[in-house]
Amino acid sequence: MDKTLEKKQFQALLKDGLSIMVGGFMTCGTPETLIDWVVESGVKDLTIICNDAGFPEQGVGKLIKNHQVNTLIASHIGLNPFAGAQMSSGELNVILIPQGTLAEQIRAHGAGLGGILTPTGRKTIVEEGKQLMAVNGVEYLLEPALGADLALIEIAKCDPLGNAVYAKTARNFNPVMATACETVVALTHKMVPAIDPEVIVTPHVFIDYIVKEHDHA
Amino acid sequence: MDKTLEKKQFQALLKDGLSIMVGGFMTCGTPETLIDWVVESGVKDLTIICNDAGFPEQGVGKLIKNHQVNTLIASHIGLNPFAGAQMSSGELNVILIPQGTLAEQIRAHGAGLGGILTPTGRKTIVEEGKQLMAVNGVEYLLEPALGADLALIEIAKCDPLGNAVYAKTARNFNPVMATACETVVALTHKMVPAIDPEVIVTPHVFIDYIVKEHDHA
Amino acid sequence: MHEKEIIARRIAKELRDGDLVNLGIGLPTLVANYIDPNITVFLQSENGLIGLGPSPEEGHEDPNLTNAGGQYVTLNPYGMYFDSATSFGIIRGGHVDITVLGALEVDAEGSLASWIIPKKLVPGMGGAMDLVVGAKKVIVATTHTNKGKAKIKNQCQLPLTAYKEVDLIVTELAVIAVKENGLQLLEKHPDTTIEEIIALTEAPLHYDTVKDMEV
Amino acid sequence: MHEKEIIARRIAKELRDGDLVNLGIGLPTLVANYIDPNITVFLQSENGLIGLGPSPEEGHEDPNLTNAGGQYVTLNPYGMYFDSATSFGIIRGGHVDITVLGALEVDAEGSLASWIIPKKLVPGMGGAMDLVVGAKKVIVATTHTNKGKAKIKNQCQLPLTAYKEVDLIVTELAVIAVKENGLQLLEKHPDTTIEEIIALTEAPLHYDTVKDMEV
Numbered sequence: 001m002d003k004t005l006e007k008k009q010f011q012a013l014l015k016d017g018l019s020i021m022v023g024g025f026m027t028c029g030t031p032e033t034l035i036d037w038v039v040e041s042g043v044k045d046l047t048i049i050c051n052d053a054g055f056p057e058q059g060v061g062k063l064i065k066n067h068q069v070n071t072l073i074a075s076h077i078g079l080n081p082f083a084g085a086q087m088s089s090g091e092l093n094v095i096l097i098p099q100g101t102l103a104e105q106i107r108a109h110g111a112g113l114g115g116i117l118t119p120t121g122r123k124t125i126v127e128e129g130k131q132l133m134a135v136n137g138v139e140y141l142l143e144p145a146l147g148a149d150l151a152l153i154e155i156a157k158c159d160p161l162g163n164a165v166y167a168k169t170a171r172n173f174n175p176v177m178a179t180a181c182e183t184v185v186a187l188t189h190k191m192v193p194a195i196d197p198e199v200i201v202t203p204h205v206f207i208d209y210i211v212k213e214h215d216h217a
Numbered sequence: 218m219d220k221t222l223e224k225k226q227f228q229a230l231l232k233d234g235l236s237i238m239v240g241g242f243m244t245c246g247t248p249e250t251l252i253d254w255v256v257e258s259g260v261k262d263l264t265i266i267c268n269d270a271g272f273p274e275q276g277v278g279k280l281i282k283n284h285q286v287n288t289l290i291a292s293h294i295g296l297n298p299f300a301g302a303q304m305s306s307g308e309l310n311v312i313l314i315p316q317g318t319l320a321e322q323i324r325a326h327g328a329g330l331g332g333i334l335t336p337t338g339r340k341t342i343v344e345e346g347k348q349l350m351a352v353n354g355v356e357y358l359l360e361p362a363l364g365a366d367l368a369l370i371e372i373a374k375c376d377p378l379g380n381a382v383y384a385k386t387a388r389n390f391n392p393v394m395a396t397a398c399e400t401v402v403a404l405t406h407k408m409v410p411a412i413d414p415e416v417i418v419t420p421h422v423f424i425d426y427i428v429k430e431h432d433h434a
Numbered sequence: 435m436h437e438k439e440i441i442a443r444r445i446a447k448e449l450r451d452g453d454l455v456n457l458g459i460g461l462p463t464l465v466a467n468y469i470d471p472n473i474t475v476f477l478q479s480e481n482g483l484i485g486l487g488p489s490p491e492e493g494h495e496d497p498n499l500t501n502a503g504g505q506y507v508t509l510n511p512y513g514m515y516f517d518s519a520t521s522f523g524i525i526r527g528g529h530v531d532i533t534v535l536g537a538l539e540v541d542a543e544g545s546l547a548s549w550i551i552p553k554k555l556v557p558g559m560g561g562a563m564d565l566v567v568g569a570k571k572v573i574v575a576t577t578h579t580n581k582g583k584a585k586i587k588n589q590c591q592l593p594l595t596a597y598k599e600v601d602l603i604v605t606e607l608a609v610i611a612v613k614e615n616g617l618q619l620l621e622k623h624p625d626t627t628i629e630e631i632i633a634l635t636e637a638p639l640h641y642d643t644v645k646d647m648e649v
Numbered sequence: 650m651h652e653k654e655i656i657a658r659r660i661a662k663e664l665r666d667g668d669l670v671n672l673g674i675g676l677p678t679l680v681a682n683y684i685d686p687n688i689t690v691f692l693q694s695e696n697g698l699i700g701l702g703p704s705p706e707e708g709h710e711d712p713n714l715t716n717a718g719g720q721y722v723t724l725n726p727y728g729m730y731f732d733s734a735t736s737f738g739i740i741r742g743g744h745v746d747i748t749v750l751g752a753l754e755v756d757a758e759g760s761l762a763s764w765i766i767p768k769k770l771v772p773g774m775g776g777a778m779d780l781v782v783g784a785k786k787v788i789v790a791t792t793h794t795n796k797g798k799a800k801i802k803n804q805c806q807l808p809l810t811a812y813k814e815v816d817l818i819v820t821e822l823a824v825i826a827v828k829e830n831g832l833q834l835l836e837k838h839p840d841t842t843i844e845e846i847i848a849l850t851e852a853p854l855h856y857d858t859v860k861d862m863e864v
Contacts, residue, residue: 245481291558293557316522316560316561320522321522336526336568386498386515
């Protein structure tokens, strides 16, 4: 059961129009090598789901700057002027979602839930077009589950099957995204023979493919 | 910030009519010492939320056998004949919930969600009296969040602030219950000076009080 | 060969290399004994682990390491522990390839009743409802009849565990697939006949080529 | 004293021993510099940690250890890391005692606008909407005016971050509580007058005893 991928094999997974979740928070925990390979592949019309728009030369920002992204689903885009400019020009469709709602919608998809009821965004423009539900007299927004075709995540290390742990705050969205996509590719900084069963964060069953960072660094 | 409790202090937290979540799965991971103290206290009319009814002489089964429980919310009761008998006689109100729904309802409360949409129980008697919601053409049951007054959990070890880890499958419902109750008491088997920040399962902010098992074993 | 062994051996042949599998309490648990040693199957237990290993040697039981039936177990290499919400996220989220579980009744539409006999037996559904709704493939492991009475019904009479979720029914006599248009008899035990199986089954059975079960 | 320092110092006095606190990007972050050394406050950062420590020494930055503003930070003893879903479970679930964040506008009902100026500035809400809805106490840290224009409005004109969630407003001139019947002026800077504060505030201010701010 060898899950490791080389660049060409990784790029064979890509095609125009894919929806891709990318881990990271202001690019901390973003698998830059995999982003570079997506840039190099030139695939277009991507839907990118990421906490933010990255920076022009970092993270998903590189895909935006390279005009590969059709739709961006994120909680903020303030650090990448290309995202704002492409949104203004109509090139990029930006869907802004509260960060906690985004995390929970992704988790819901991974956990087989249809959606969740959250108080976040009540009586704000986030509420527009959403269904409201009262539970015990409190009103909530129904936020549907959110999945994608492909997850690109960064992990600190894994065992040969893909049991994974993360590094500090580079964990962020990576574990939930690993549960919510058809295909999950993990960029690992280290491969180890075994990981303590008590501390594994992402079980191997979620990881389809592993790219070893050190082979390409 | 000393969170440790002795028996008398623990019993001062108890009163008739409390709702109490108790960790454990067929009593694996159930804080037996704390249950014994609740039995000894004699408080009545409790609502107990636990995966199962335990055994007559183990886990929440001891509270049921001692007639302290008014309502039991659980996913099964098959191993404790007293639960079945009290249910038949009308003494005990038993609410059976699918195990995954129960876990998710508790997690939802802890995470400030009003509820979740689950496909589990569709077109079964679990659906009765529940609101149905369609998302993308699929029907789900709306299951509301579930909290309680008090959580009694078992942990393997913690640091002085209460950062906690669990032992193997004794983890089960304990971490979600720790997030979902007004007051959380953890029975720990060991107190250690520090725990690796990457492997803490329950952050100290969820643990209000700590009872040291070895003081009483 | 005991009927339970026949069923367990046949179901074991459904498992593929790399599959994540949840085996229910009782008869389904026996499937683990017959998995092809040339493949790796990962067993999940809904109380919170992947990588369920064999029973511990006597004297080596760990009270903190049990399966969903409360029995002492071991953990295989590459296994791991998690909490109940994570466990059912794995189950409900479609990450379990195959779940095998018993039945009180199963019917022509693939609905399953397995958790309650009102006023007689009310143990509760445990994790069964989530498993049947969530797993990619649902296999029912059951004796063909109960005291001579058919368990494979036109329509379940007992309260359901799940509606239209069963994919395959394996008994000591037959392997039956649930299809859009009803039940399809795929295999029969070499020692029985199609006619006998039909006689012991309440639901209508479609069939064309019926192979002998390999057990 | 710079107005930001006045605000940060005053807000620091709201923190109690054992509080879990989330400090927003910018001005709110300064509050950490003025926490009473005799109490222990746990700082949460929504990107995934509790136990935010001081900035690292130069050359000791860890690219895998940042705060929600993307700045390099350190972790205090007893701190820990978690994923984004867990982080917002902590936030939305009411486990954060105090959140401090900036404002574009805040109003008489305690509604807050802080994340968007349509067609001019659309950075996104990040975690602010969850923080304001979820934290037990919401403190707005803001200069009293923006280029002479009142920021404390009768009603926010900009799109809201949250509706009626703010508990306390701290500016360089005043400490104002949001009450059922409107805003209550609790404290004023020693160098200003109640009349001046009222003149610089669009929303009506109730008051009886107004203390001097301790800064």
